[in-house]
Amino acid sequence: MTVAExxxxxxxxxxxxxxxxxxxxxxxxxAALRLIGYDGxxxxxxxxxxxxxxxxxxxxxxxxxxxxxRWWVGGIALVLTxxxxxxxxxxxxxxDQREVHGKTLRVLASNLLYxxxxxxxxxxxxxxxxxxxxxxxxxxxxxxxGLTAAGLFQLLPYRVLHxxxxxxxxxxxxxxPLKEVNLTGDSAAKQPGAQADLGDGVVAEIVAVHPISPDxxxxxxxxxxxxxxxxxxxxxxxxxxxxxxxxxxxxxxxxVLSRGYNDAAEERGAGLTPTWPSSSPVVTIDHVVxxxxxxxxxxxxxxxxxxxxxxxxxxxxxx
Numbered sequence: 001m002t003v004a005e006x007x008x009x010x011x012x013x014x015x016x017x018x019x020x021x022x023x024x025x026x027x028x029x030x031a032a033l034r035l036i037g038y039d040g041x042x043x044x045x046x047x048x049x050x051x052x053x054x055x056x057x058x059x060x061x062x063x064x065x066x067x068x069x070r071w072w073v074g075g076i077a078l079v080l081t082x083x084x085x086x087x088x089x090x091x092x093x094x095x096d097q098r099e100v101h102g103k104t105l106r107v108l109a110s111n112l113l114y115x116x117x118x119x120x121x122x123x124x125x126x127x128x129x130x131x132x133x134x135x136x137x138x139x140x141x142x143x144x145x146g147l148t149a150a151g152l153f154q155l156l157p158y159r160v161l162h163x164x165x166x167x168x169x170x171x172x173x174x175x176x177p178l179k180e181v182n183l184t185g186d187s188a189a190k191q192p193g194a195q196a197d198l199g200d201g202v203v204a205e206i207v208a209v210h211p212i213s214p215d216x217x218x219x220x221x222x223x224x225x226x227x228x229x230x231x232x233x234x235x236x237x238x239x240x241x242x243x244x245x246x247x248x249x250x251x252x253x254x255x256v257l258s259r260g261y262n263d264a265a266e267e268r269g270a271g272l273t274p275t276w277p278s279s280s281p282v283v284t285i286d287h288v289v290x291x292x293x294x295x296x297x298x299x300x301x302x303x304x305x306x307x308x309x310x311x312x313x314x315x316x317x318x319x
Contacts, residue, residue, distance in 0.1 A: 016068060020070050024076060027077060030054050049250070052249075087249070091270075094267065097295035100317050100319040107315075108133070109137070110309070111138050116306045119149070121304050122152070123152045133176075136208065137208060139162075158176060160180045169189070179194060180193070181195055185224070187211060187227070191242075193205065204237050205235060205236045209243065226256070232260025241289065246285060257289070264312075265299050272284065286301075286310065286311075288312050294318050295316070
């Protein structure tokens with residue numbers, strides 16, 4: 001090798017290292033936010049929602065750095081990746097469920113995209129999946145008319161409806177009698193609550209969840225989610241279902257779970273099944289959250305024509 005060639009090689013080494021450090025910095029930043037439990041602003045919320053993808057990217061970065069003999073870069077990248085993987089990988093494995101022998105409740109939640117979802121598609125899902133309780137968000141007066149014409153209220157005759165223009169309407173529709181109760185704090189969009197009388201003295205509390213989108217008001221989003229988090233055991237058996245505008249990697253959502261709830265998707269090993277946007281799903285922001293005194297027997301997602309969200313379904317057995 002000539003002197004000139006040796007000089008070029010020496011110059012390339014710091015340049016390659018610098019190029020590898022560039023993606024390492026945001027990887028480290030996101031891992032730090034996730035590990036300390038800080039959601040931050042809209043931009044960090046978006047980044048946190050992509051944590052599973054970032055973990056994969058970190059693995060690729062670490063492998064590339066080690067292949068190029070950038071040992072410290074590769075080592076740091078792999079340590080960060082392992083830390084994120086410890087948080088993400090368990091979502092692929094179903095958890096053991098409690099031995100409970102009470103009534104079974106089949107719950108479906110669907111975001112109707114400003115009322116543009118196909119009412120017949122929603123009603124067909126209710127019929128095919130034998131739904132007991134249906135939570136609807138972004139429910140407009142017009143879509144209520146469409147659901148009525150499609151026969152929803154013949155299948156589920158009891159209702160607590162608060163239709164409104166745009167994204168602000170929500171409702172609960174049930175096979176069982178409902179009594180509306182206030183189970184949440186104030187929110188930009190109505191998040192109605194109801195007690196469902198399942199018979200034999202069994203009552204389940206239902207909340208149709210739809211906090212404001214964090215791109216509109218991040219602080220209000222955080223407050224409205226945390227308003228859902230009164231500890232299980234301080235109230236009746238409760239199921240929260242709808243569009244949380246949050247993933248399992250957001251601290252505000254984990255606050256809810258930490259107070260005595262389980263995410264139905266995570267319980268059934270489907271915690272990485274995305275729900276939005278439905279055309280090319282990337283993130284899981286729609287959830288069925290269940291009081292941890294109950295058992296999650298099934299969980300699935302369904303496409304709904306006309307909506308940008310996939311509907312989420314869970315079968316829950318109560319104690």
